[in-house]
Amino acid sequence: MIGVFHPGTSIVHRAPALVKLGLLAAFVTVVALVGSLAWLAAASVLVLLLFVLARVPARLAVRQVVPILWVLAFAVPVQVVFGGWEAAAIMAVRLLIAVALAALYTLTTPVSATLDGMQALLRPFGRWVDADRVGLALALTIRCVPLLADLVREVMEARRARGAEGSLLALAVPVIVRALRTAEHLGEALTARGFDD
Amino acid sequence: MSEIVFEGVSHDFGAERVVDDVSLVLTERRVGIVGANGSGKSTLARMINGLVSPTGGRVLVDGLDVSRRAREVRRRVGFVFTNADNQIVMPTVREDVAFTLRRHRLEKADAAARVDAILERLGLTDLADRPAHRLSGGQKQLLALASVLVAEPEVLVADEPTTLLDARNARLIARHFEGLDQQLIVVSHQLELLESFDRVVVMEHGRVVADDVPSVALDAYRVLIA
Numbered sequence: 042m043i044g045v046f047h048p049g050t051s052i053v054h055r056a057p058a059l060v061k062l063g064l065l066a067a068f069v070t071v072v073a074l075v076g077s078l079a080w081l082a083a084a085s086v087l088v089l090l091l092f093v094l095a096r097v098p099a100r101l102a103v104r105q106v107v108p109i110l111w112v113l114a115f116a117v118p119v120q121v122v123f124g125g126w127e128a129a130a131i132m133a134v135r136l137l138i139a140v141a142l143a144a145l146y147t148l149t150t151p152v153s154a155t156l157d158g159m160q161a162l163l164r165p166f167g168r169w170v171d172a173d174r175v176g177l178a179l180a181l182t183i184r185c186v187p188l189l190a191d192l193v194r195e196v197m198e199a200r201r202a203r204g205a206e207g208s209l210l211a212l213a214v215p216v217i218v219r220a221l222r223t224a225e226h227l228g229e230a231l232t233a234r235g236f237d238d
Numbered sequence: 239m240s241e242i243v244f245e246g247v248s249h250d251f252g253a254e255r256v257v258d259d260v261s262l263v264l265t266e267r268r269v270g271i272v273g274a275n276g277s278g279k280s281t282l283a284r285m286i287n288g289l290v291s292p293t294g295g296r297v298l299v300d301g302l303d304v305s306r307r308a309r310e311v312r313r314r315v316g317f318v319f320t321n322a323d324n325q326i327v328m329p330t331v332r333e334d335v336a337f338t339l340r341r342h343r344l345e346k347a348d349a350a351a352r353v354d355a356i357l358e359r360l361g362l363t364d365l366a367d368r369p370a371h372r373l374s375g376g377q378k379q380l381l382a383l384a385s386v387l388v389a390e391p392e393v394l395v396a397d398e399p400t401t402l403l404d405a406r407n408a409r410l411i412a413r414h415f416e417g418l419d420q421q422l423i424v425v426s427h428q429l430e431l432l433e434s435f436d437r438v439v440v441m442e443h444g445r446v447v448a449d450d451v452p453s454v455a456l457d458a459y460r461v462l463i464a
Contacts, residue, residue, distance in 0.1 A: 046330060048367045153333045173340070180337070184327050187371040191323075226324035233287050233317035234325075234385070235309070235341045 045105065047148045053095035054149045058158035065146050069139045078127065081134040088141050095149050105144030109136055152183055177236060181227070188227075192219050239421045240300050240314065240393050241265050242286055248294035248444075249281050256281050258444035259295070268415075268422045270432030270452065272459050273441030282441065283425045286395050287317045299393065316391035316420075320398040322378035323371070325385065331373070332357065332366040335384050342389065356388045360414060376407025383414060394420045400428055429456050 048054075053061075072084055092102050113133050120129035156176040163172035196215045205211040242264040249257040257278040273279040284290040285297045288308035297304040304311045319325050328334040332353060339349045357363045360380050365373065370381060379399060386394065396415070400408035412431050415422060424432065432438050438455035440448035440462065448458035 045369075046367065151333055152329050153336060176340075180327055183329060187369075188323065191371070223324060226319070226321065227327075229289055230317075230319055230325040231327070233289060233312065233319075234338050235312050235389070 045101075045144075045147050046151050047097055047101060049096055049149065051095045051149070053091060053145070056149075058150050058154040059162060061146055061150060062155075062158065065142050068142055072135050072138050076131065078130060078134070081131060081138070084138055085134060088138055088145070091145055092141070095145060097145070097148050101148065102141070102144065105148065106137065106141055109140045112136070152180065156180055177231075184227075188223060189220060192216060192223065239265055239267055241298075242393070242423070243298040244282070244285070244295065245298070246295035247282075247285065247292045247297060249278070249285070249290060250293045251281075256444050257285075257292070260444075260446055261295075262439065262446065262449070264423065264437075266421075266436035268424070268435040268437075270435045270438040270455075271423065271425045271441060272427065272429065272432065272438060272456070274463060277441040278444040279425045279441045280397050283395050283397050283423060284317075286393070286423060287312060287315045289317065313389070314391055315393045315395060316386035316389060318379075318382050318386055318394065318396040318399050320401050322375070322382035322402075325382040326370045326378065329369055329371075330367055331362055331370050331381055331384075334370050334381060335388050338385050338389050352388055352390075356384045360384045360387075374407070375403050376410055379403060379407070379411055380414070383411070387418075387420075391420060393423065394418060395423045395425075397425045398427065399424065400426065400431060429459070432456065 068084075072081065075081060075084070113136065116136075117129045117133050120132050124132075156179060159179060160172040160176045163170050163175055166172075193212075193216055196212060196219070199215070200206060200208065200211045203211070242262075244260050244262040247257060247260045248255060256276070260278075260282065271279045271283060281290050285292055285304065286299065288304045288311055291305045299311045299315060302311050302314075326334050328337045335353045335356060336349060339352065342349070344352070354363070357366055360383060362377070362380060362384055365377060370378070373381060379402075383399075399415075400411050403411065408428060408431070415424065415431075416434070422435075424435070426432055433452050433456065435452050438448075438450065438452045438459075439446055440455050440459045442462060447462065448455045450458070
């Protein structure tokens with residue numbers, strides 16, 4: 042969700058966010074329950090077809106899935122040892138399908154559409170849950186990931202420049218202080234934009 | 239133009255008095271506020287939007303007491319911060335600009351039209367679907383400006399909007415400021431930005447020490463910091 046949205050006009054792009062989220066949940070649940078490699082292979086082909094239908098460039102699609110390969114590089118050998126090669130293959134394919142589908146959702150759905158969907162979903166429960174507030178919290182959570190990543194990178198650079206690479210204190214203290222300050226500034230900016238209740 | 243009134247305004251930060259008995263009436267189209275670090279200029283600017291409440295006196299925008307009717311005042315007064323990164327909430331440029339309008343309860347088509355218009359006006363149309371956090375410093379500040387202007391405020395307050403920018407981007411922001419219809423209150427250290435303004439207020443130790451046309455007030459400030 043951190044800015045990986047790939048604009049387009051395909052049917053996958055145009056489908057309502059809530060429908061996509063529902064289908065994503067259903068598909069991942071089914072995949073988690075299916076224990077046959079043949080059926081999982083068929084599901085993989087279906088996922089590939091969805092990517093083609095959404096006209097997502099192959100390189101962009103692969104980039105979303107690559108991080109899970111690192112996890113699999115450790116998890117698969119362990120699974121082979123304890124559960125055999127078939128169990129390892131099923132686990133790997135399930136994970137790849139789930140990650141690929143989640144990536145397809147983020148590539149074809151702007152965050153604002155997800156927020157609108159969440160707010161629409163929560164509106165009937167308005168007596169108990171403030172839908173706008175939940176939407177705002179979700180948006181801020183998403184926003185804080187690159188913000189904190191930048192902050193940590195800057196502090197690590199400063200730590201290296203001072204020759205204190207190994208010091209956890211030289212990383213933790215400035216990161217915490219700056220994170221709190223950033224949160225304060227972000228709150229102030231939200232207030233200035235009218236989100237003050 | 240709106241009328242911004244400071245009536246004997248003070249603000250204490252702990253034991254320190256950062257704004258000390260300031261009385262001003264701002265009705266000019268473009269007003270600059272200058273002063274050294276810690277002179278109280280940013281606190282004064284924040285009071286116009288209700289981000290900081292005076293501990294003494296009161297601030298009025300078109301007769302509305304900012305401390306009592308902050309929400310109404312904020313619909314009239316937009317605020318641009320020094321660090322645009324702190325102002326960006328949504329992942330893409332278009333979404334961040336549209337985010338401001340969420341509280342305005344506009345029809346989707348009307349909101350989209352307003353977003354498109356402001357993106358075009360500030361030259362951000364080509365960047366509309368780009369990740370906001372990957373923009374350059376100048377582009378981020380333009381986005382911050384767009385996110386405020388889309389709400390069509392009557393007054394725009396900017397707190398050192400060009401401090402973190404290089405000379406070219408600072409000039410770009412200054413050019414956009416020149417073209418604004420809104421009443422503009424700008425806090426800045428960059429004196430050339432304020433030279434074409436209608437009025438400049440000079441702050442020192444929380445007090446107004448000069449208040450005049452730029453040619454006079456900026457000279458007074460240069461003497462002060464010499």
